[in-house]
Amino acid sequence: MNLPDKSFAMVQTGVRTLEPRDLPIPDIDADSALLKLEACGICGSDYEQYEGLLRTPVPVVPGHEPLGTIARIGDRAAARWGVDVGDRVAVETMISCRHCLRCLGGSYHLCEDRKIYSYIPTTDAPGLWGGYSQYMYLHPNSVVHRMSAELPAELAVIFNPLGAGFRWAVEMPETQPGETVVILGPGQRGLASVIACREVGAGTIIVTGLAADADKLALARVFGADHTIDVENENVVHRVKELTNGAGADVVVDVSSYATQPVVDSLSLVRPGGRVVLAGVKGFKAVEGFVSDLVVLKEIRILGAIGVTATGYRSAIRLLESGRVPIEKMHTHNFALSDADLAIRTLAREVPNDESIHSCLLPEH
Secondary structure, eight states, rough: OOSSSEEEEEEEEETEEEEEEEEEOOOTTTTTTEEEEEEEEEEEHHHHHTTTOOOSSSBBBOOOOOEEEEEOHHHHHHHHOOOTTEEEEEEESEEEEEHHHHTTTOOGGOTTTTTEEGBBBTTTOOOOOOSSEEEEETTTOOOOEEOOOOHHHHHHHHHHHHHHHHHHIIIIITTOOEEEEEEEEOOOOHHHHHHHHTTTTTTTEEEEEEEGGHHHHHHHHHHTSSSEEEEEOHHHHHHHHHHTTTTOEEEEOOOOOOOOOHHHHHHHEEEEEEEEEEEOOTTTOOTOOOOOHHHHTTTTEEEEEOOOOOOHHHHHHHHHHHHHOGGGEEEEEEEEEGHHHHHHHHHHTTTTTTOOOOEEOOOOO
16 A cells, blocks of 8 residues: 555643644554544643643554554554555554563553553654554554444444443443443443443443533433433432432442542442442542542442453454444534544533533544
8 A cells, every 4th residue: 555655643732732743654664554544633621731641751643542543553563463555444542561560460451561552742752652643553462453434433442431331331340231331421431331331231320420521421311321410400319219219339440530429428328248340530630528438338349440441442343343322423523634622622612502421533634
């Protein structure tokens, strides 16, 4: 395949500053590859990077949810990944070392020397990192997953949030058929958690949100939530107790961003012996009102969740390829790559009279 010499990319050069640039497309060796981007998903951590909250190096190409086709690949990489030129792949965001104790113990997402594609500066060779680009370099230690070419790119790229739903709401808390699950936050990962829990046969699914989340809460019901709660107009603890006949939930998953009250509430929402998964980041704020005695007296198991691993991605991809769920209802916006700034601000509710649930960038070719 003949490739251009350069790739158009949106490069973050400072806080809330994205600049269009043409970056050189590098050569590859036998162990690496080049990806031609079809789409790159946008999520809350993109906004945190844009705002400078993550303090990532600059200049950098953001974008950690890349989907595309193999444009060029080395022989050993093709054999190792089981893919070839023209194959569509979903790319895991994290590059692990494969040798540290955490990697060898199976927790490669917690690698002691892990790198995130979208946080590697363009000054690090070969420079073409991150998904806000037409092309992207694939490191030899990448993890890729083949995907059907039949799905529209804007739906196939939902593999990332849906994978989070399977890992955070099902795998980590070991959610069982018939159990009651409360999901705090109706964003794309909250909705993905609803889908994942419904897939494994959860008995009752309850989703909470703000008054401004009315459309997202309605969508949660479409995806299988049994009940939704507007926390600004209802007492969430009393309502969950009422819906569970006083027992509380088997599993509580917090995927809300910045707000710390859901963490406090989770201890009252979960039943004795239940599980709480904390996956929504809070900007390193302390949690006021957190009563640790409730953890002790109720023997609550609290799990922190960061990122998605291969099993979650595979579950997500299988479900997307099956077509069983109307996942298109979650996708609200396509943006041109050059409109990355607008895409991030729309997600953050900074654009008047417009709000996205799931959105993605579609590179211009």
